[in-house]
Amino acid sequence: MRIQCSVLLTLSLFATCGAALAADVNMQPTLADYKDGEKWVWKYKGVTKAGEVRADGKDTKKIISKDGELFMVTASRAFPLSNIVKPDTSKTSRYNWPLQVGKKWTYEDHWQSDDGTTGSTIQDAEVISYKAETVEAGTFMAYTIQYKGKMTNTRGYSANTDDIHVYAPELKAFIKLTQVQDDYLYIEELIEYSK
Template identity: 80%
Template sequence: MRSQYLVFLSCMLFSLCCTAMGAALTLQPTLADYKDGEKWVWKYKGVTKAGEVRADGKDTKKIISKNGELFMVTAPRTFPLSDIVKPVDSKTSRYNWPLQVGKKWTFEDHWESEDGTKGSTIQDAEVLSFKAETVDAGTFMAYTIQYKGKIINTRGYSANTEDIHVYAPELKTFIKLTQIQDDYLYIEELIEYSK
């Protein structure tokens, strides 16, 4: 009996130490994690080193319910939330679930823009930390994930990239995004969240 108690106590201490060291895991959000009326608003700005502003504005996402089904509304479209929260099985996705400090993977995105240009983004990703982070919308526990690599497209564009995503599990999204592509800096920050 005493040996079972010691094993139990050891497991508990190990668990507490791992959690204190940032070893907690964050799973991919599910449909049950979202609520009708949730709303996120980000401000964004993209500027070249020469001072040319290429992006400046706000982005909003909101959860709505239609006939008992949840949808995510963005500026261009409305998506069934069930499509957005489908389990991600890919080991090269933007977020490699579960998230945990120290986790590393390669992010790959092969895409096509509205004008038909095809391209690829390939970056080495690493979860650097999990700590309280403050943005205009408030202070949240968040993972800082660094992505470093390259973006190329069929028009001959090629740039080194570094992205920093600050992802807050409580909000099920990033609260800050910083992207550097050679001479271009893009920053997006959450300015409002409501349930």
């Protein structure tokens, strides 16, 4: 009887630990995770070491339903949410799903700005923690992901980068973003979330 109880206790502990570990692994959000009327508002500010303010304002995203289809609306346009939540299987994406502490990958983004300038961001990424994080919008369980690397563009710009993304699975969004590009510091923080 003693051995049987010991085995049951051991199995129970493994099941409990397994459930705890599973809670710390998060998959990419799906269409079903979003609701009509959801809204996120961030404040942002970017300043050089010399004190020059290059960015200062607010960014809002909202989910709306139109003819039975969900869209994510930003300041400039509306995107079908079905396009945004397509499974991302790239090994070099911003978030390498599933997220879990200790995961490492290389993030690559090759982009073009509105003025036609093209560039690349290549960074080594690592999920360094999963814990309660507090921002102006509240306290949420979130992953802290560090990205270190380089950004370059066709106008001769080249900067070392050190970024921290704090991503909250419950909100399907980052709640804080800190970017350092040589002498430039950019911080964006979630100040409002509503369902």
